[in-house]
Structures are given as C-alpha cells and as structure tokens.
Amino acid sequence: NRRFLLASRPHGEPTADNFRLETTTIPQPTAGQLLLRTVYLSLDPYMRGRMSDAPSYAPPVEIGEVMVGGTVSRVVTSQHPDFKPGDWVLGYDGWQDYALSDGSGLRNLGPDQKHPSRLLGVLGMPGFTAYMGLLDIGQPKPGETLVVAAASGAVGSVVGQVAKLKGCRVVGVAGGKEKCRYVVEELGFDACVDHRAPDFAEQLAAACPQGIDIYYENVGGAVFDAVIPLLNTQARIPVCGIIAHYNATDLPAGPDRLPMLQGLILRKRIRMQGFIIFDDYAEGFGEFLQQMGEWVGQGKIKFREDLVDGLENAPQAFIGLLQGKNFGKLVIRVSDE
Numbered sequence: 001n002r003r004f005l006l007a008s009r010p011h012g013e014p015t016a017d018n019f020r021l022e023t024t025t026i027p028q029p030t031a032g033q034l035l036l037r038t039v040y041l042s043l044d045p046y047m048r049g050r051m052s053d054a055p056s057y058a059p060p061v062e063i064g065e066v067m068v069g070g071t072v073s074r075v076v077t078s079q080h081p082d083f084k085p086g087d088w089v090l091g092y093d094g095w096q097d098y099a100l101s102d103g104s105g106l107r108n109l110g111p112d113q114k115h116p117s118r119l120l121g122v123l124g125m126p127g128f129t130a131y132m133g134l135l136d137i138g139q140p141k142p143g144e145t146l147v148v149a150a151a152s153g154a155v156g157s158v159v160g161q162v163a164k165l166k167g168c169r170v171v172g173v174a175g176g177k178e179k180c181r182y183v184v185e186e187l188g189f190d191a192c193v194d195h196r197a198p199d200f201a202e203q204l205a206a207a208c209p210q211g212i213d214i215y216y217e218n219v220g221g222a223v224f225d226a227v228i229p230l231l232n233t234q235a236r237i238p239v240c241g242i243i244a245h246y247n248a249t250d251l252p253a254g255p256d257r258l259p260m261l262q263g264l265i266l267r268k269r270i271r272m273q274g275f276i277i278f279d280d281y282a283e284g285f286g287e288f289l290q291q292m293g294e295w296v297g298q299g300k301i302k303f304r305e306d307l308v309d310g311l312e313n314a315p316q317a318f319i320g321l322l323q324g325k326n327f328g329k330l331v332i333r334v335s336d337e
C-alpha cells in the first residue's frame with residue numbers, strides 16, 4: 001500500500017521534496033468498516049492551499065499526514081451493511097492505493113459505472129463549481145458577454161459551455177495555441193485569447209466589443225488586470241479561484257491600486273462574490289447532477305480528461321497543474337477499473 005504524505009510545506013512553487021512516498025501493509029477492515037482500492041484520484045488546485053498552514057476555509061494537511069484528495073474507488077472487502085465488494089464509491093481518501101472507511105462521507109455508486117472518472121470532473125466537484133458559480137452568482141442573460149480563464153480546464157470549460165446554453169457571447173482565456181483552438185473549435189466558445197501573448201490585453205478587448213458583463217474569476221493576476229477596464233455597468237464577478245497567486249509568497253510590488261478598483265466597483269455597481277462550493281451549495285448537488293448528466297448525455301456539454309497513469313506520478317502532475325501543464329481535468333489512474 002503506497003501513500004504520499006506531506007513531508008514539508010512549500011515556499012513558493014511546490015517541489016517533489018514536499019511529498020514523501022511511504023509503503024505500508026494493506027489495512028484490514030474490522031466490524032463496521034470497509035477496505036477501498038483507489039482507482040481514480042482527482043488532483044485539484046485547492047490542494048496547494050492544504051499544503052500551506054496559512055489561514056483558510058479548511059484546515060491544512062499536517063506534516064506527515066496523507067495528502068487529501070477526491071477519489072473514486074472500489075470496495076475490496078466490507079464489514080459494513082451498506083457496501084458490497086465490487087461497489088464503486090465516491091470519497092475523499094487522498095493520495096493512496098488503499099483506504100479504510102467507516103462509510104461516513106462516502107457515496108455508494110453501486111456495482112455498475114460506465115464512466116467513473118467523470119464523477120471527479122464534469123459530473124463532480126469542478127463541474128458543480130462551474131454550474132453554481134455561474135448560475136447563482138453570474139446570473140447569465142442572453143446577449144451578455146462572459147469571460148472565463150483556465151477555459152480548457154475542468155471548471156472553465158463547463159462555465160463557458162453553460163453560458164453558451166444560456167445565450168451569452170463567451171470568450172475564453174487559455175495558455176497556448178492548442179488550448180485556444182480546442183476551446184473554440186471543440187467547446188464552441190465564440191473566441192479564446194492566449195494569456196501568454198504579448199498583446200493579450202488588446203486581443204481580449206478586441207474579442208469583447210460590447211465589454212464584459214460576467215467575468216468568472218478562476219485565475220486573477222494579469223488576466224484580471226486586462227479584464228478591469230472592459231467591465232460593464234452592473235457586471236458580476238463570481239470569484240471562484242485565483243490560481244495565478246497560489247504560489248505567491250508576498251503581495252506584488254507596485255502602486256496601491258485598491259482605490260482604483262473600489263472606485264470602479266462603486267461607479268459601475270459591480271458585484272464581486274466569492275464562494276466555496278460545498279460550504280455554500282451542498283444542497284444543490286442532486287439538481288446539478290441531474291441537469292449536467294442530461295447535457296453530457298445529449299452532447300451539449302463536452303469535456304476533456306487529462307489521465308496520468310500511476311500514483312507515483314501524482315506530485316509531478318500536481319506541480320504541473322499550477323503551471324498550466326494539464327490539458328483538461330487532471331486525474332491520476334491509480335489502478336485498473
């Protein structure tokens with residue numbers, strides 16, 4: 001049984017040394033417990049926050065503890081009345097081959113699952129985040145312009161496609177030509193701009209001739225800088241994530257631009273609202289699953305998974321996620337289905 005522990009807290013970008021691979025014997029369930037074999041492990045940007053002990057909405061992983069993470073697993077043996085060997089289970093078992101559970105926090109998916117990894121992406125936490133942040137805070141209306149960055153990723157890809165279904169003009173922002181091509185040609189966005197282009201701000205302005213009504217914030221940094229002058233009166237900004245800053249060790253130097261931003265929010269009556277998906281919207285998950293399942297089944301929402309084989313590759317894949325090396329929802333295939 002292999003498992004990755006948090007070995008040390010990163011300063012800036014995480015490195016391989018921050019993780020330690022440990023091998024233990026496979027645990028055995030006692031009365032009321034079950035043994036799970038991890039099949040898919042989700043890697044997500046929030047894990048950078050758990051590696052740090054800075055104040056957050058959730059406690060950090062302690063040094064020497066197993067790295068946390070959403071998982072899709074199969075029941076190996078069970079002494080729990082609600083789970084049978086072979087059942088698929090959605091849980092939060094972290095970066096390890098096997099986990100013991102008393103059943104709490106698990107969702108039993110039954111013995112037959114055609115596409116279990118989707119429950120970590122388009123039909124799971126990231127898809128749900130996109131759906132609620134856009135519909136509840138973004139309030140999209142036909143004819144409005146929406147901008148979303150990390151547009152080829154797990155959250156951004158769903159935000160843009162749902163906004164299209166709601167009748168918006170949708171402009172993506174992504175890193176590199178290939179991601180931008182995918183976002184327009186395969187996901188059906190109206191345009192996509194490469195944030196690494198030297199004239200990125202001009203290109204974004206040209207792609208938004210009517211300004212921006214909804215900016216779904218996934219990244220912060222230079223993308224938000226380019227968005228600010230394009231915001232329309234009564235724009236909405238669901239603040240979902242600021243991945244461009246997750247590795248920052250300090251505030252950026254430069255003039256204090258907060259008064260400028262607050263002045264803009266005031267004059268243009270802009271609404272900016274953060275949210276933490278399961279803290280704020282847990283009760284909406286059933287409705288989401290029903291609606292998104294339908295859209296995916298009808299081919300109205302497309303998605304892409306970036307599957308990496310082998311638990312041993314989790315640290316590198318996670319470090320790459322914060323650098324934009326993933327292309328689609330990043331998932332580790334820990335073992336065969």
Ligand code: NDP
Binds near residue numbers: 126150327
């Ligand atoms: P993605 O699959 O989109 O992967 C992360 C992507 O972020 C990278 O591929 C990269 O795409 C982009 N990125 C990284 N650094 C930068 C940068 N400096 N500037 C611009 N883009 C950058 O991840 P998710 O879809 O899982 O997450 C997207 C966001 O949603 C994150 O901020 C995450 O923290 C947030 N989130 C928030 C939740 C909540 O409850 N509030 C829940 C789930 C996610 P590219 O190459 O295109 O730049």
